[in-house]
Amino acid sequence: MTTNKILGKQHLGFQWQTEDPFLITVYHKDLYPTGNEEQGVDPKYLVGRNLGEDFELRDGFRMYHGDSVPGFQAHPHKGFETVTVVQEGFVDHFDSTGAKGRYGNGDVQWLTTGSGCQHTEMFPLVYSDKPNPLELFQIWLNLPAKGKSAKPEYQMLWAEDVPVIEQESVNGGKSTVRVIAGRLNGKESLEPNSASWAKDPNHHVGIYLIRMEPEAAFTLPTVSETLNRNLYFYEGDTIEIDGEAIASLNRVKLAGDQEVNITNGSKESYLLVLEGEPINEPVVQQGPFVMNSREEIFAAFQEYQQTRFGGWPWGRYDPVNERDAGRFAQHSDGRIEKR
Known part of the structure; x- marks a missing residue:
């Protein structure tokens, strides 16, 4: 077990650094x-x-x-x-x-x-x-x-x-967490897609969006020593973790084998947490393709040039729905969801 809860910090730019998976x-x-x-x-x-x-x-x-x-x-x-x-x-x-x-x-x-x-x-x-x-x-x-x-x-x-956790701290400040993926404080996310690394609960994939009122507190639980856990503090003033003040616009790499207590400062704060067990396979990314080897990347580009992955059925490359379409999903099998 590591003794430090904070394992590293990095300023946030346009594209945020992540870790496997x-x-x-x-x-x-x-x-x-x-x-x-x-x-x-x-x-x-x-x-x-x-x-x-x-x-x-x-x-x-x-x-x-x-x-x-x-x-x-x-x-x-x-x-x-x-x-x-x-x-x-x-x-x-x-x-x-x-x-x-x-x-x-x-x-x-x-x-x-x-x-x-x-x-x-x-x-x-x-x-x-x-x-x-x-x-x-x-x-x-x-x-x-x-x-x-x-x-x-x-x-x-x-x-x-999407499941939501609302937790009051001792001083009355409230934390609200949207559980996009994973399991947290007894709340389990909606089911991921069938081929996803997140599908297996043993992979501990978590995607959590946290809003903290002034002076609110929230605790991330112990998961595993091999877990990669990153907190992105993207809006607010300061939070405190393990006695250390963290300014906004920072990524904080956190230990996955310890409880991590987060205490907010005097302004409302917004955080994203990404965590999961690593896949531990080679990663080769080139543009829009992510494979395990350069040979597979080359084959992916060849396949796209030959097949266009099924072609493009929409007539234009920047289509939009009607203004009054509302929130909906029309699937390839014809099934329609409306909200």
């Missing part, structure tokens, strides 16, 4: 203006932007790979999973299996890319009479070798269904 985490927070008739950005905001590759924060937002509607146009993935947690705003999903949907305001999309698929993540500005702020995390979770040949699969973890 996670690959990367990206945090998007964009203050988009009112939408035009196409649910896009008024052209007056687009002058001087490097459209198609706009990652510079201007006027409070970025366009990413979008030209009118911000977001990420059709692109391929293979060999890992994306867990997209939308705190505010909406995302339109279309993919090469024929599935599509719109989700947001607390919803989570769990996408297993497996043997390969194309998809979009567009950020429609659905409101024409008020701003369209967007806040989301995209977490890349690796697949073990056997999962990299799995059939692509996606499911929605709707906001209303």
Whole structure:
């Protein structure tokens, strides 16, 4: 058992460093203006932007790979999973299996890319009479070798269904935890996809979003000595762990074999915790593909060039749903979920 609860710290940038079984985490927070008739950005905001590759924060937002509607146009993935947690705003999903949907305001999309698929993540500005702020995390979770040949699969973890823990501390400050994956304080998450590393509870995969009121306290339990556990303090002032003050915008690597007591300071704080047993397989990532060897990466690019992972059935590479579509998921088998 390690004696130190804090094993390392690192300042947060645009792309957050992770550890096996996670690959990367990206945090998007964009203050988009009112939408035009196409649910896009008024052209007056687009002058001087490097459209198609706009990652510079201007006027409070970025366009990413979008030209009118911000977001990420059709692109391929293979060999890992994306867990997209939308705190505010909406995302339109279309993919090469024929599935599509719109989700947001607390919803989570769990996408297993497996043997390969194309998809979009567009950020429609659905409101024409008020701003369209967007806040989301995209977490890349690796697949073990056997999962990299799995059939692509996606499911929605709707906001209303995600388990929530509310805990009062002695002084009255409350902590609220959304359990996206894993088991915490007797609450168990919704079921992950079938090929996911998170499917086996012995892998201890946890994804927890924590909001702490001023002076609130929360404890992460002991799990295992081999667990990789990282806390991302992305908004607030200060928290205290093991007697050490931690400023916001820091990643804190924590011991997995000890209880970790977190005490908030005088301002509301927001944290993301990612933890899990490592897969302990070679990782070779090139662009949108994550495999176990360079030979497999080369084969993945060849396969995509030859098959386009089933092609693209949507006519355009940046499709969006109708403005009044609401939150829904239409799966490749025709099944429709509405919220």
